[in-house]
Amino acid sequence: MPSKNIEEALLAGQASVLKPLAEASTLPPEFYTSSGIFEAEMERVMRRNWYSVGHVAEIPNPGDYFRFDLAGEPLVIVRGRDGAVRALSAVCRHRWMMVAEGAGNAGTFSCPYHKWTYALDGSLMAAPLMDKAADFDRKNCSLPNFGCEVWQGIIFVNLDGKAAPLAPQLQPLAEELAPWKMDEMEIVGRVEFDQAFNWKTLVDNFMEAYHHFAIHPETFERDYPGADTSVDTAAGAYAVLRIPHRGDELSATLFPPLDGIPDKARRGFSVFNVFPAHIFAVLADSLIYYRMELKSVEEFKLTAYLLVHPKSLDVPDAEVLKDIFRQATFAIHMEDIAACEGTQKGLRSRTAGPARLSHLEAAIHQHQIWLLDQLARG
Template sequence: MTGMPTREQFAAIARGYDDNPSRSLSLRAEAYTNPAWHDVDLQHIIARTWQWVCHVEKLREAGSYVTVEIAGQPIVIVRDRQGVLRAFYNVCKHRAHQLLSGEGNTSRIMCPYHAWVYQLDGQLVRAPHTENLEGFEPNDICLDAVQVEEFCGFVYVNLDPNAAALVEVSGDLNTEIEHWAPDIADLTFAHRLTYDIKSNWKNVVDNFLECYHCPTAHKDFCTLVDMDTYKVTTHGVYSSHMADAGKGSNSAYDVSNATVKTHAVWWLWPTTCIMRYPGRSSIIILNVIPVGPDRTLETYDFFLEDTTPDEAERESIRYLDEVLQTEDIAIVESVQKGMSTPAFDCGRIVNDPGGSGMSEHAVHHFHGLVLDAYARVGR
């Protein structure tokens, strides 16, 4: 298949999926392997949903800015002089050059190509040597705005100008996070891990959404949390994954002095995972970034009580990096290879109506959201 899938192909991709997870097959392998579906994912999922950018601490001061790329589009987020958080396409209205790079603080936005200058609200205020142009009014020119929102201590953007606010579509997620992590806005960035994975982004999310594989693939993790208390609950655009910390010693990392004794994790459609592991107060953000049909970038950002992790936190970061992620990356890369063979088309969803961690109902929930997005395009 090349180009945009046909209406028939959009219909076929949902074959086998059932609203009841106990009767359903998984999303078909073609959606994970065919470049045409990757293009649909970028244009009609990533570019039309709320995407995580950073902790609000990076954008608290007037003039502070951060640049990112969302679905291949360059975006800049900036706090203007009146304290309003704004986001724009990071593109000059003169000749399309990138305006800002990286992150920092600025009193204006000046294009490094021809020195056109914009205020922090996006309004053009200076365009050198244009005084002789006919019908040219700088006041008529403004950077193209993008939706931006502060949510639970973090900043998100959405390239879809018609998308509903994140606080509206996310139901009770804000209440849940504030209950389990009331100090989230006071935490500070301490460490980042990055991974380049040879697998489709949906495989990465699938793997995150179930712990059916944990007793086999993550034996240390199963000593960190009490698997008998592991509960997964699906909601409109998110799922929550809760468990008590293990009651005895564990082989993952030391939690003997832990102040947080609950494993609380939320997945926000489509690519953001918000995690609070046992230990000191912390939040880990897993940002899943689709790059190609069989390539995904991941960032793990650790927000802690201090900018420097203590010994126990260093050990937890080492465990996640050298053990848990090593295990998960091997899994999703193996699955991607298997999906690229003629031996696999789709498989059964394993469902526990009680919502235990041994169930794949959150994977089924994710597949339903993917297929809903595909259906809107294929009409």
């Protein structure tokens, strides 16, 4: 869709979404298929808000780093010698080569093109053969340092530097999640997928359990009926879906839950979306966090992080349980992939239009209201 039509699309989206839930429909299909709208989301939403890029357990030691591309911005996430986590530009200040790729540990970042070398805080340490460049000052050639905040062990980045601090916005969630001690959790597995559908298709699917009886009849619906789920009243830039166990029974767990996990939390699990796209599920004994590295309107890389507290891993068969956790996560997501791919195919149809929402899809409604507000800020 040409950029000149973005505002027209916003009006159509507002007409569909901005109603009470019982009367509302979803965003129109073009919000899932238009490259123009995707570009607007990158500029107006992803660059302006806090976006989750990984977990602190990936970079426990000074010099540990990993690469991540956010809204077209190549980043290197690194733990400095001072222990601070930073989000630096991965682009050399000389001729734009990447100073790092993949993940690893480094004492410095040295550009492979002309060997400009940067410290872990981004400051330029060496620029070979630049002595004849007039008024060249290394202090003016540091790698840009973007806004970075760690919340519940998750690393968030803000590209434009104007977002309000994240933690105060999420204080109610932090209080609820405190018994899990998430900032101490370990990564016990990662499952990666290259996804061929819009990022919102996944978020919509993740934030409703209405589909349990159709897509997950054996893996979820038997113990966690979609009809019994509820969504918290909107209280901020996030949505919360509650999924109780059938009959209010205790949920089976792979690992022993920490002392202090509330009894109610052991009789089901909760799913969260910190807008725009930090989606995660909190079980009595573990956490599943979905990180999305967005590439285009119908393409992103998904990494599912499986996290458990070290105390819960102090069991004889921990490695076997970790493998079961990975296999179960993979199997469930494969069921969801079938739904998401089928949905994306249908979204491209000329017969597709805004879809009416069930009362079980309130979290989708909350997210789309917020997203439209962000996009309308231009």
